Amino acid sequence: MTGTRPAAPLDQAQLADALRPFGESRMLPVAAYLDDDVLAWERRHVFSGWLALGRGEDLARPRMMRAYAAGAAGVLVVRGDDGALRGFENACRHRGHELLPCDGTAENRAIVCPYHAWAYRLDGSLLGAPGFRDAPGFDPEAHPLAPVEIREWNGWLFADRGAATTFEEHVAGLDAILGRYDGAELVTCETHEYDVEANWKVIVENYQECYHCSSIHPELCRISPPDSGDNLPPQGDWVGGSMDLREGMSTMSLDGSSGGATMTRLDEVEQRTVMYLALLPNMLVSLHPDYVMTHLLTPISAHRTRIRCSWAFPRAVAETDGFDPAYAVDFWDLTNRQDWAACESVQRGMQTPGYRPGPLAPAEDGVYDFVTYMARAYRGD
Template sequence: MMTETQDARALPGLAYTSEDLFAWELERFFRQGWLPVGRVAEFAEKGTQAAVMSAGRNILIAGTGDGVNVFVNACRHRGHELVAPACKIRRAQVWCAYHAWVYGLDGELRRAPRFEDAAERDPQGMGLLPVRSAEWNGWLFVNHSRDANDFSESLGNLTDILAPYHLGTLKQTSTEVYDVHANWKLLVENYLECYHCPSTHPELSKVQRTVNGEGFTSTGMWLGGSLDLKNSAASMSLDGQGPAWTFPELDENRARQVCYYAVLPGLFVTAMHDYVVTHRLDPVAPDRTRVICEWFFPEELLTSPGFTPDYAIDFWKTTNQQDWEACSSTQRGVSDPRYIAGPLASHEEELYTFLRALADAYRIDSPLRPLWTDQ
């Protein structure tokens, strides 16, 4: 990975304010990338049907009992939504309320009242339009394009790196949704550096070291690194206290590290020795990003006598609010037409790598690609 940050600068303000660039990024980065839309368990029960917005696209997730199918949330007749926005229902079949067309949970057209030859009108059939999807460690990802790399190829070596945490078996305990008044890139940039930690996160800085971190070697569409817990801290909590429990497969060094993984373009996975926190990014506008934060714990810990996850939930609620205030303030600053992008610090290496990938994508009019795997 390149570390020549001495001449590097942040992006110009226009990169965070332009409506045209935001629309371009939404199309190139988000709609052509793999995006998390939730945990498979949320939708898998047979007959569950949920309407979810993903990168501005309306999708229908249908549970089959064994998994899920994902479709464009539009009837093949006249395009009426099959499930109302942000709603979840349970029904044995997919039913359009406009003209009563009926589809199976597999998306096949089953009935079109008084339109018996509907299925014959199109040589490809009149089933619901599928959306590419993949399941990974309990999460459901979708891809709105037809030419993206396979999801496993996109992840590279991340699956193996995260294997000791057994993410697919973890239990979700809490969810917080934030409306952050900042461009999505500012949130990624903030996540990729801890230069801001001593001044922005006094609570975090009491329990985690903020320098001398380890950068991870990535072979996929992700960037990340780790920072050590301080010797006085048992966990990432407001008082540094936590359960005497560690994921059994973590080695001694990793058990004392907080590991940060930015799965681009829209998922942060923060893994500690006793729990995992994730943040999903949903860009709404050039200066607004919806963030879904979720906490996950091993069942063994959740069912232990007297255990409560509040220590982790309270800690990250505090940290989140500090980050969102910092990012929102930065958004206001870069929006001033007099703003001039400043230099990067030598230890902002992951941020530098991310900005290089952005600049390369802008230059050749392409989706984000992992330049770091070529180093």
């Protein structure tokens, strides 16, 4: 049975294999990771709904604006004089020039296109178009910026161009998990960008299991038992679970010690665990007792993904003189690079003529949750 969107250009029998009960299923069809036509379908039907853009702290003051990558086209987000966030397609209504380059920022009383100087108010309405004042039939009210829905949630910004669900349905169940981390009050202290030669789904699948940890993450295994924790029952558009910290370890760092401070409102369980959540399709969130790490994924091609990884800390810690986030950053930069090397090897291996989708191990139930989510999407369910 299919739903309101068309099925993806994939072998339906192989999708049915991916949807078999856990223990009997297979991975997604190999074309899901290699085929440009599948990525084009994903951009139209998966990356067209709720997408994570970045942090609300990027736009802390009125009149601040920033352009973000969002699927196949950019989104401009502006904080108005009234403090409200508004989103627009990052294209001038004149001839389509970008209002800001991707990741570009500005702070201004108006949005001004750098090409022909068309200017817009912060609510998107046209303020002025040089040379058009006396043009017959020209109506400024007919040329506002095209709106994009924006939500700010736990400190993160999201955009939507036509999701089938409300934002509340998208994040159903997550407020109870994130609530005591006070995400809106966290301060980003460092950001790294990686280009990984692998399909975005390979990266999400890697994030959903620690079956590989004993093989490639000796540093992580010294801090957190790879067979610890549990995966959570899927609810909204997310999958995830927890892992424990070993006795005597305070957080994920190279020696298990924290250079910051445990968040004050966490309960006893949260102080001893790390929660790994994939808010689909493009945000991975790692909740630590003393910091929150976020990966934002942007597919560049079927074989390449750009990842922006950031580390955020409680404001009282981040603003302390001499605070150094390196204890968290160095650990995860090393671990990230180990993961990216594995993901790139998976991508190369899937291109061999004899590769066929394999089974999932008992420890890969989190991968199963993601694979079945995508298989249902590919069928149009």
